[in-house]
Structures are given as structure tokens and as C-alpha cells.
Amino acid sequence: MSGRNTFLTPHRGLAIALLSLFCLTLFILRPQEPAVFFLWLISLSLLVIRFRFEKTDAWLLVESALWIIVAVFIDKAFLLAYPLAMLLIYHGRHYALALPFLLWLVFAFLDFEVLGAAFFVSVSGILLKEWKAAQETAQKRVDTHREQIHGFEREREYLLANQEEVSRMSALSERDRIAQQLHDDLGHELTGALLALRAFEVKEPESSKNDSFRSLQGRLEASLAKLRETVENTKTEEELGFERFRDILQNFDYCPLEQTRRGDIEAITPMHWHLLASVVKEALTNVQKHSRASKVEIDLYVDASIVRLLVKNDGIREQEGKDGTGLRFMRRRLEGVGGTLSIHADYHFTIVCVIPLRLEGTI
Amino acid sequence: MSTVFGLTFKRMLKQPFVLSLMFVLPFATLFIPLRPDETTPRLAYGLFALGLMFTSLMLSKQVIEDRQQKTIVRIAAAPLTHKDYLLGHLSAYMITIVVQISLFWALSFVRWDAPASFYFAAFAFLVGFAVMIIAFSLFWHTLFKTYASSMAVYSIVANLMALIGGLSFPLAIMPDNIRRVAVVLPTYWYAYGLEFVTDKDAAGAILSLCILFGFAIIFLVVGSKRRLG
Numbered sequence: 001m002s003g004r005n006t007f008l009t010p011h012r013g014l015a016i017a018l019l020s021l022f023c024l025t026l027f028i029l030r031p032q033e034p035a036v037f038f039l040w041l042i043s044l045s046l047l048v049i050r051f052r053f054e055k056t057d058a059w060l061l062v063e064s065a066l067w068i069i070v071a072v073f074i075d076k077a078f079l080l081a082y083p084l085a086m087l088l089i090y091h092g093r094h095y096a097l098a099l100p101f102l103l104w105l106v107f108a109f110l111d112f113e114v115l116g117a118a119f120f121v122s123v124s125g126i127l128l129k130e131w132k133a134a135q136e137t138a139q140k141r142v143d144t145h146r147e148q149i150h151g152f153e154r155e156r157e158y159l160l161a162n163q164e165e166v167s168r169m170s171a172l173s174e175r176d177r178i179a180q181q182l183h184d185d186l187g188h189e190l191t192g193a194l195l196a197l198r199a200f201e202v203k204e205p206e207s208s209k210n211d212s213f214r215s216l217q218g219r220l221e222a223s224l225a226k227l228r229e230t231v232e233n234t235k236t237e238e239e240l241g242f243e244r245f246r247d248i249l250q251n252f253d254y255c256p257l258e259q260t261r262r263g264d265i266e267a268i269t270p271m272h273w274h275l276l277a278s279v280v281k282e283a284l285t286n287v288q289k290h291s292r293a294s295k296v297e298i299d300l301y302v303d304a305s306i307v308r309l310l311v312k313n314d315g316i317r318e319q320e321g322k323d324g325t326g327l328r329f330m331r332r333r334l335e336g337v338g339g340t341l342s343i344h345a346d347y348h349f350t351i352v353c354v355i356p357l358r359l360e361g362t363i
Numbered sequence: 364m365s366t367v368f369g370l371t372f373k374r375m376l377k378q379p380f381v382l383s384l385m386f387v388l389p390f391a392t393l394f395i396p397l398r399p400d401e402t403t404p405r406l407a408y409g410l411f412a413l414g415l416m417f418t419s420l421m422l423s424k425q426v427i428e429d430r431q432q433k434t435i436v437r438i439a440a441a442p443l444t445h446k447d448y449l450l451g452h453l454s455a456y457m458i459t460i461v462v463q464i465s466l467f468w469a470l471s472f473v474r475w476d477a478p479a480s481f482y483f484a485a486f487a488f489l490v491g492f493a494v495m496i497i498a499f500s501l502f503w504h505t506l507f508k509t510y511a512s513s514m515a516v517y518s519i520v521a522n523l524m525a526l527i528g529g530l531s532f533p534l535a536i537m538p539d540n541i542r543r544v545a546v547v548l549p550t551y552w553y554a555y556g557l558e559f560v561t562d563k564d565a566a567g568a569i570l571s572l573c574i575l576f577g578f579a580i581i582f583l584v585v586g587s588k589r590r591l592g
Contacts, residue, residue, distance in 0.1 A: 030543065034555070034570035037546055041577040048584045 010132035014090055017124045018047060018083050024120065025079045028113050036074060043067065043080040050087070060084050064099065071107055078103045079114065082121050089125025090132065097122050158329045159336075166274070173241070173270040179234035187227055194220045241273030248281050249298065254288045255313075256295050263302030272355055275334065276300070276309050279341070279353045282326045283311040291315025291349060305357055312350040327351070367443070367451025374425055375459065381421045385463055389414030393467070393474050403477045403561045405554070408485055409530035411467055412492050412553055415460065416521045419493070419500045420514065422456045427504040427513055430590060445589045453497060460493045484560040484568055491572045492553045495579040499549070502586030529554035549578040 022044055029036055046063060064081040071078035081103065088096035100118035108114040197217050200207060207213045249259060268276070280298065287293050293315030301308045330353075331341040339355040375382065392407040392414070429435045438448060468486050507513035525531050527541060528550025537545070545551040556571030 026547065032542065032546060034552075034567055034574065037552075038570055038574050038577065041574055041581075045577055045580045045584070048581050052584050052588065 010128055010135055013131065014087075014128050015051065017128060018086060021083050021086060021117070021120065021124075022047075024117055025082065028079060028117065029076055036077070039070060039074065039077060039080065043083070047083055047087075060088055068103065071103075076108060076111075076114065078107050079117060082117055086121045086125045086128075089122065090128050092129060096125070154325070155329060155332060159332065162333060166271075169270070169274050175234050176270075179231045182227060182234070183231045187224070187231065190220065190224045190227060194224060241270035241277075242268070245273050245277040245280065248277055248284065252284050252288075252296075254284075254296075255293055257298065258295065259298040259300070261300045265300070265302060267302055267357060268307055269357075269359075271359060272307055272357070275337070275339070275355055276307070276353070278333075279309060279330055279351070280311060282330050283351050286327070287311075287313050287315065293349075302357075307355045307357060309353040309355075310350065311353075312348050314348055365451070367448055368455050371425065371452050371455035375422065375455065378421075378424075381418075381424075384421070385414075385418040385459075386466070389418070389463070390467060390470065393470055397475060403481045403485075403557070404471060404475045405533070405557045405561060406531070407471065407475075408489070408557055409525075409554055412489070412496075412550070413521070413525040413530050415464075415489075415493060416496055416525070416550075417518075418463065419456060419460060419496045420503065420517055420521075422459060423452070423497065423500040423504060424510050426452060426501060427507065427510045430504075431509055435590075439589070445587075449501075449587055453501070456497050457493065460497065461490065464489045464493060480563070481560055485557065487572060488553060488556050488560070488568075488575075491556075491575040491579075492549075495549050495553075495575045495582070498579040498582035498586060502582040505586050505588070505590055524548050524550045527551070534558055549575055552578075 022040075026040060029040060050060075064084045067081040067084075068078050070080070082100055085096045085099040088099075100121045104111070104114050104118050194217070197213075197220060201213075201217075249257060284296070287296055291313050293313035295314050297310070297312045299308075299310040299312075301310075327341065327343065334341050334353060334355060337355065337359045339353065341354075342352045344350040344352070389411050392410045395404065395407045395410070397404060429438070439445075464486070468482065468489065472482055503517060504510075504513055507516070527545045528548040529537055529545065530550050530553070534542075534554055542551075552571045552574045556568050556575070559565075559567035559571060
């Protein structure tokens with residue numbers, strides 16, 4: 001499709017064909033008589049009104065019947081039903097193909113002008129209908145492509161945002177690890193040294209009079225205080241990994257939630273917890289929004305090589321056979337690290353997420 | 364609707380040229396004398412109808428200007444339906460034209476000595492023609508983007524319609540071939556209706572009037588579609 005707006009659309013083509021047909025009808029009817037012209041004008045008005053305001057097929061057939069009845073009194077007035085037949089053919093009602101020929105047979109068998117008009121109606125109607133169908137197919141294809149492009153764009157934005165989030169998470173978890181190590185290793189060593197110094201002071205009271213001893217003790221105490229302050233400042237206030245996962249489960253109050261944990265939970269890294277928290281958040285949001293569930297079950301299982309999270313609810317699934325955007329994005333994200341996300345919607349709605357313990361690629 | 368109606372009048376008053384033209388030029392037809400074989404002033408009424416054709420197009424200038432200056436887009440965003448906008452405009456034009464018609468009709472009553480039945484029927488025809496021509500002007504403006512181009516083409520088309528339709532000469536001298544084509548023009552049915560009135564054929568006259576209203580419906584249905592661009 002070129003992006004150019006074309007003037008000639010099937011709808012306009014139909015308008016032109018109908019106008020031509022009206023001119024042809026006018027030529028055949030030769031309506032110098034005001035009554036005949038008035039009928040012709042009424043027929044045109046009804047058609048114009050139909051172009052503005054949609055009417056049903058039943059109405060079209062009633063209108064055609066009206067013109068056929070008028071034809072009994074006014075010669076060839078049945079021709080005014082021809083535009084209606086064309087309109088019906090255009091709307092895919094193939095039975096209307098018979099109408100012009102039937103009227104010709106009944107009312108004007110030897111009149112070839114009328115036969116020509118009948119052919120014009122049938123051929124134009126079919127051609128216009130095919131044109132409309134072809135245009136609709138092309139339009140549908142363009143719409144599908146646009147929808148796909150839009151989907152990819154959203155996915156890209158989501159993944160980019162996620163990438164930033166993961167970088168931030170990595171930095172925060174590294175800070176946490178350093179704070180932990182300072183506290184556990186250096187802090188314990190310094191405390192040990194200070195306690196040893198105090199024990200020495202108790203054993204040798206004279207040592208406290210020694211300037212070097214006092215200075216050493218003071219510096220050790222100051223170092224310990226400084227270390228405590230540093231650890232306090234380095235430790236993040238934001239909840240990471242498991243805490244976030246736990247909080248999402250605790251804050252869920254839509255329906256009862258049953259959770260089980262199996263295997264070596266300690267083997268799950270902060271990165272895994274981050275992914276699991278995102279999956280569980282998405283799954284529980286879906287439960288709240290769409291499922292009308294009365295119970296949710298969550299099962300977390302860890303073995304030597306994988307972490308498996310299963311979220312199951314007993315509610316209904318609104319969009320049968322079509323994954324939500326959030327879950328689709330989640331699946332892409334997990335696939336990026338070698339994981340999988342599968343959805344089963346047979347009896348219960350179940351989401352199963354499997355992540356390898358050894359992450360690959362980028363999250 | 365009443366707001367639009369009032370504003371349309373106010374805008375009309377800002378067009379003194381159009382107003383003076385509509386209340387001066389068409390009245391020149393009052394000076395056309397009756398031929399010895401004529402009993403009714405059909406030619407004067409025909410030419411007055413030609414004047415009406417231009418009057419209504421000039422009055423409905425506001426509609427195309429609103430589209431041209433994008434005022435219609437702002438109106439579309441306002442709590443005002445398109446139906447109210449159109450009704451306000453069209454009724455204001457109709458009232459102005461009915462005033463013009465009434466004035467002409469009253470003066471013609473004094474000017475010519477025709478049968479009273481003609482005057483009553485002719486008034487109905489003038490009103491019918493006014494309704495049709497206002498709807499036609501609305502439709503005509505939808506075909507163009509600017510008032511200048513609309514008016515330029517219209518001045519040719521209106522004169523042709525008047526000529527072929529028999530507004531500027533008696534229908535009796537119209538050749539049959541032209542008559543066959545002229546039936547599609549509303550002007551023909553106005554002239555034809557006046558002829559029926561002269562011949563005192565009530566059925567023919569009423570049918571002609573109905574045809575004028577039929578044309579008005581078609582033009583109104585096509586022309587009333589909202590166009591923002």
C-alpha cells in the first residue's frame with residue numbers, strides 16, 4: 001500500500017456507479033411527466049439517505065417491493081429497484097443478482113435497454129463487491145503489521161526500562177554485599193582487637209597510663225564507630241531480592257494464598273529473586289484483574305540446576321487463548337536468561353516459570 | 364441553537380454589501396413589463412429566482428468560511444452539536460430570504476395585475492425554491508475549499524441552470540431535447556410549476572412543489588455531512 005490517499009474508494013465507486021445507473025434509468029424512463037420524475041426523485045432521495053444512514057437488508061427489500069408494485073401502474077417504474085439490487089449485491093447478498101433479470105423477464109421481456117441495465121447492475125455490483133473485499137483484506141494486513149510494529153515498540157521500551165532496573169538492582173545488591181562483608185569480616189576483626197586490648201588492660205592496669213596504649217585504644221574505638229557508620233550508610237534501604245518477593249505475597253489480600261517452598265532456597269541469588277518477584281507480581285495482578293479466583297497457590301521449588309515457580313488459581317480466564325501483554329513481556333525477559341514461562345488454562349489457570357540457576361545472557 | 368442563530372444574524376449584518384445586494388438587485392425585476400399575451404409575471408418571478416440563487420450562496424458564505432478558517436474545528440470541540448450549528452445557520456438564512464421574498468411578493472402584488480390565485484401559489488413556489496436553493500448552497504459549498512472558488516464556478520453553473528431550467532425565458536419555446544435534460548434541474552421544476560399555476564393545473568403545481576422539496580432533501584442530506592477539513 002502506498003501512503004497516498006486515493007480519491008477512488010469502493011464506496012465512492014459505488015456512488016458513481018449508482019449515479020450512472022440513475023442517469024440510465026432517467027434516460028429509459030424519459031420522465032417529462034412530473035409524477036414519473038417525482039418517483040425517480042423519491043428513489044434517489046431514499047438512496048442518498050441510505051448512504052448517510054445505514055439501513056438493513058429487510059428495508060431494502062421492502063423498498064424494492066414498493067417499486068415493483070408501482071411498476072404495475074407506471075411503465076418501467078421497476079427500474080427504480082435496480083439501484084437497490086446493486087446495493088444488495090455490493091453488500092454480498094448474491095440472491096439480488098437474480099432480481100434485475102427477473103424484473104426484465106416479467107415486465108419488459110423484449111426491451112434490450114432494460115436488459116442492458118440489468119447486466120450493468122449485476123456486473124458493476126460484483127466488481128464493486130470484489131474491489132471492496134480486496135481493499136478490506138489489504139487494510140487488514142496493514143492493520144496487522146501496524147499492530148505488530150506497535151507491539152515490538154512497546155516490548156523494546158519495556159525491555160530497555162527493565163535493563164535499567166536490572167543495572168540499578170545490580171549496583172544496589174553489590175552495595176549490600178560490600179556492607180555485609182565490612183560488617184561481618186572487618187567489623188568482627190576490629191571488635192576482636194578492641195576486646196583483646198581491653199582484656200590486656202584488665203590484666204596489666206599500668207598499661208592504661210601508657211600514652212601509646214591509650215592512643216591505640218582510642219583509634220580502635222574510633223575505627224569501629226566509623227565502620228559502623230559506613231556500613232549503615234552503604235546498606236540500601238530499598239528491599240531487594242527475597243524481601244521484595246515476600247512483601248508482594250504478604251500484601252496480596254484479594255483471596256487466600258497458599259505457598260509452599262521446597263529445595264535449597266539459599267541457592268537463589270538476588271537476581272533470581274528479582275525475576276521471581278516480577279513474575280509473581282504480574283501473575284497476582286492478573287488474578288486480581290481478571291480471574292475472580294477464590295484461592296491462589298504458589299509453589300517455589302529449587303533443585304540442583306533450576307528454580308521453578310508455579311502460580312495457580314481456580315478462577316476463570318477472560319481472554320481465552322490470548323496472553324496478556326505483561327505475561328508476554330515476562331516470557332521474553334525470561335527467555336533472555338535461558339528460562340521459560342508457560343501458561344495452562346485448561347481447568348485451573350496456571351503459570352509455570354522455570355529459571356536456570358546459572359543465568360545466561362542479559363536479564 | 365439560539366446562540367448560533369443569533370450569531371449568524373450578527374455576522375450577516377457585518378455583510379452590508381450582500382444585504383444591500385439582496386434587497387436591491389432582484390427587485391429590478393419588478394420593472395419588467397407584462398407582454399400583451401401574458402397574464403402572469405412568470406419571467407419576473409423566474410429572474411427573481413435567479414437572484415435568490417446568488418443571494419442564498421452569498422448568505423451561506425459563513426459555512427464555507429468557518430471551514431476555511433478552521434472555526435468549525437473549534438466549534439466541534441465546543442458543547443454544540445453539528446445539528447444545532449446547521450439548524451441555527453439554515454434557519455437564519457431562511458428567515459432572511461423569506462423577508463426578501465415577502466417584500467418582493469407584496470410589491471409584485473401592487474405592480475402587476477395578475478389573478479390572486481397566481482400570487483398565492485407563486486409565494487408557495489418562492490418559499491419552496493428558497494428551501495431548495497439554501498440546501499443546494501450548503502451542498503455546493505461542500506464541493507470547494509474556498510469561498511472564492513465556490514462562487515466563481517457557481518456564477519457559471521447558476522446562470523446555466525437558470526438558462527436551461529427556463530427561468531429566463533418561457534418554457535414553451537424550449538426545444539424537446541433540452542427539456543429532456545432540463546428535468547434533472549430544480550430550476551426547471553420551479554419554472555414548470557409556475558406554468559402549471561398559470562394554467563390552473565393544481566395537481567401539476569403541487570407535484571412540482573413536491574419535486575422542489577425532494578431536491579431540497581437530497582441536497583440537505585449530502586450537504587449536511589460534517590466536514591472539518
